[in-house]
Amino acid sequence: MQRPGTTVSLDRFEAILPRILELEDELTALTDAEFTARAIELREIISKPRDGQAPLAEPLPIDAEDLADICATGREAGRRALGERAFDVQLLGAMAMLQGNVVEMATGEGKTLAAVIAAYGYVVRGSQVQVLTANDYLADRDARWMGPVYRMLGLSVGSVGEGCTHDERAAAYRCDVTYVSVSEAGFDFLRDQQVLRAEDTVMPGLYTVIVDEADSILIDEARVPLVVAGSLADATSDASAAATLVAAMRPGRDFEVIDDGRNVQLTDVGAALVERAWGGIHLYAPENLHRLTAVNLALHARTLLSVDVDYIVKDGRIALVDEFRGRVARRRRWPDGLQAAVEAKEGLAATDEGEILATITVQAFIALYPTVAGMTGTAATVGDELREFYRLEVAVIPPNTPNVRVDEPDRVYATIEEKEEALAAEVAAAHETGRPVLVGTLDVAESERLAALLQDRGIACTVLNAKNDAHEAAVIAEAGGRGAVTVSTQMAGRGTDIRLGGSDGADRAAVAELGGLYVIGAGRHDSRRVDDQLRGRAGRQGDPGGSVFFVSREDELIVRHGDGIGGTTAGDGRVTGPHVDWAVGHAQRVAEGVDFEIHRNTWRYGVLIERQRQVLARRRTALLTTDAAAELLREGKARFPADRSLVAAGQWTDEDGEPDGGLETVTVAERYAEVVAAIGEEAAEEVARQIALHHLDRGWADHLGMLANVRDGVHLRALGRQDPLDEFHRVAVPAFQQMLDEADADTAETFMAARIERPDWTPADAGLERPSATWTYMVHDNPFGSEIERLFGRMAKALLGR
Missing domain, CATH: 3.90.1440.10 (SecA, preprotein cross-linking domain)
Incomplete structure (x- = not known):
């Protein structure tokens, strides 16, 4: 049947479940060694891997019988290695991911094990898999936690974190399955684009990716640029x-x-x-x-x-x-x-801010993988964006046990102060019974204000925010304990289950009797998904639970995007009326619409830059792995003075840019032959390669800086009734071709001017220095938007009736 909120029918996957069950007895009868041999044999049957064969750019097609074998084998591996037999809904999630979809599975429904089965399926079909996570902690945790399952399946698994060495990264990426945060994977990709020797790369290629917390990575962080920067000499700042x-x-x-x-x-x-x-x-x-x-x-x-x-x-x-x-x-x-x-x-x-040497947005990086799948607890509400930006569909997987959480209507107040007083009273009432409470706030300051209010009432609470997030997983694991009160900013311990009765479940029955975990939101976020993620911390796997959000007319969401909240105000500041809930929802819909339009329009600018980056990457790969640089010089017909000092001084051309007619000249090709005679063909090729790489990298860094300046000012063209995007393209397209041509010309000129007399010559000998230090970072979204984003924001509000 077609389920609400998704374009992906689960019917064909549900039809495979009986066959998976039929295979279970057969697999259970095998010894561990026999089972692993069978798992490896399935891989050999489907993809027929050969020694030294690179993973397939795209996985081989899969039929229903193969899906049944993969899921049955994955389920049995989980049972043997972890004592966890995957539920049917987890198998549905794995099958949907194996078809290249984003699956929505509620908190606590077992996405991590479903991803293992999907990853096994992709490896069986001839691909290599990277599982992208939100942070290093989750990458390391999941690789360790699921490692026994992968080994039972005959697969290798590794993880990459910020502290990994070059060799550790390379070894992890060679595994069948690699867990890595999206930022580290992107940084490694960019650093590989900067190497001077092909053997220094750490990534063997990009094949299949399974994105954990897909809505966060693919939507919330889509526009975030990943950056490799280099030191700037004598940088000054006002x-x-x-x-x-x-x-x-x-x-x-x-x-x-x-x-x-x-x-x-x-x-x-x-x-x-x-x-x-x-x-x-x-x-x-x-x-x-x-x-x-x-x-x-x-x-x-x-x-x-x-x-x-x-x-x-x-x-x-x-x-x-x-x-x-x-x-x-x-x-x-x-x-x-x-x-x-x-x-x-x-x-x-x-x-040190440095200069940008290489950059790519998260969205453009993900798009480089031939096969993309993902999983999250909240995806259906961003289905249109996933379809538009990634050509991905959403499959909503039903819970294994029906959700019985009680979600109350929002409670709206006139002022922030009245809202927070009412919230503190609600927490106190629940705490008095022993019911665990998780309060989600919008920022650090609010979390500390509410904690102080609770402490004034004699209620001890644990505060989890950006100031003390080092042990987040451990704190959240105990948030379901009897009498626990936890105040947390935004997403509380994403990836960590909150079990009723605490991590050991000792008081589970008593807490369940009290109504389970009570989630209280201290305000509505601009995105419904973030609210749903907080709300989803309660009601795990059929547990009892409850949720409610407290809102005020003074909240930033309402002030910025609302049309005002009418209604009747009571003595305690509570606002009631038939349209109050609608007004809050309207403000949230407007905020989401504005963000969607900004994403859509700024993405259009990024498309051209990404295409140029890909052209540059192909040229750089050719320079790095072939004799393209040497060929450029071997075929060079441009003439330069035979006196290298004149070339270096740059004072040897007439008004038309041609060599002074009275000078003795040689062609680039003649000069290249001289260098080959002096140091040998292999060394000459390497010299040509290093010079060409330097000028190409230098040109790209300058081009990126120029594009940033153009984009910052191009919004002014709109005032003259010109399309800013057209104007951006009008500047960026010829500038890129000019940059490539100048890189070739500078390569020839440097080669002509340099005194290359030994095989170990490097560009530094000609004064071509690379940055003394490089580092990586993510550019945080400008919190108030660039001029062009504000322009799009105003346009979006107009379209949405504001």
Whole structure:
């Protein structure tokens, strides 16, 4: 039957379940050694792997009988290795993933084991599999936890984390199945695009990926750029001086907040103040653009970013807070100098920003895998986005046991203070009975306010937020204990089950009698999925549970996206009326619509950049693995002075760019022959390769910087009734081809100018230095959006009737 919220019918998978059951007795009768041999034999029958054969770019087709064998074998392996026999619904999830879908399975329904069966199926069909997780902890945990199952199936499994060495990464990626966080996988991919020797890469290729927490990675983090950056020599910043100026400014007189609180701008009075402070400069003159930018960023840092909401200060550094998880966003920074502005605001030393050497968005990285599948607890509500951006369909898997959680209507209050007082009273009432309570808040500051309110009432609680998330899994595992009160920002312990009665289940019956875990949301998030994830912490596998959300008219969601909440206000601030729930839902739908439109439109810009990156990657691979660079020089007909010092000085051409007619000249090809005679063909090829790689990498880094500047300013073209995207393409397309041509020309010129007289010559001998240090980070979404994103946001609100 067709289930609500999905375009994928489960009928064909349900029809296979009886055959899987038939195979169970046959597999149970085997010894462990016989069973593993049978699992390996199934792989050999279906994919016929050969020694040294690379994994298939796309898995072999699969029929119903193969699906039955794979699922029956996977179920038996789980029973033997873990003592867990997969439920039928887990097999349905595995089969749906094996058909390249995203499956929605409720919390506690066993997605982790379902993914193992799916991964085994893909390996059996000739592919290699990477399971992408939200963080390093989950990658390591799941690889260790499921390792015995994989070994029972005759497969190798590894995991990659931030602390892994080059060799450890390479070994993990060679396994049949590799668990790795999406950020680490992306960083490894980008670093492989920077190597100077083919053997230094760690990834053997991208084949099949199973994305855990698929909605978070594929939607929430889709636009997040992964970055490899390099040190900039003599980098300077006006951030500190700008922060000092802005700190003394008065709102309303010197600056004003606009665009629904998502932008801020100087007034004429504020601009004059800045000009006087910097010695009477003209702030808007082209030569002072860097100072104007620094002041604007300082204004944004002061007025639009709040400590303990958008970021925390930890160990003398700024730590960004992930808006969807409420936890520290590791290895993330804001773009375009905003990070330095916030550091200056807080009086901290500026961290090195460097220049971007290579970058790719999470969405573009995932799209490189020929086969994509995924799993999550909440996918149906973003089915349209998954279909549009990834060509993925959603399969909603029913729970093994019906959900009996009681979800109450929202309770709406006039003010935040009244909302939090009512919430604290609700927690106190539940706590008095011994019922465990999990409170989900929208930010760190709110979690600490509520914890203080509870402590004033004599209620001890555990606070879990970005300031103390080191032992999150252990804290959440005990959140279902009798009398436990846990206050957590956003997604509480995603990937960790909350068992009634605590991790050991000692008081399970008593807690169940009290109604199970009670989840209380301290406000609605912009995304319904995030609320559903919090709500889904209760009612695991048919457990009793309850949930309710407290909302106020002053909540940011309502202020920014709502049309106001009418109704009658009681003495305690409670707002009631026939349209109250609709108003809250409307604000949430508008917020989701705006984000969808921004995603759709900014993605269109990313498409061109990603296509250019792929062209560059193919050229770089050719340089790295073939004699393409040497061939470029061997065929070079351009003429240069025979005197290399003239080439190096760059003073040897006439007005038309041709060599001075009075100079003795040689062609690039002639020069290449001279070098071969001096150091040998193999060494000459390597020299050509290293020079070409340097200029290609240098050109790409400059091109990325240019594109960022173009995109930041292209929104102004809309004011002249020009399509910003068309204008962006008009600049970016020829600039990319020019960059490639200039890289070839610079390669020839460097080769002509350099004194190459020994086989171990390197580009550094000609002054071509690579960055002294490189590092990786994720660019955190600009919290108030770029100019172009704000433009799209206004357009989206208009389309949605705002």
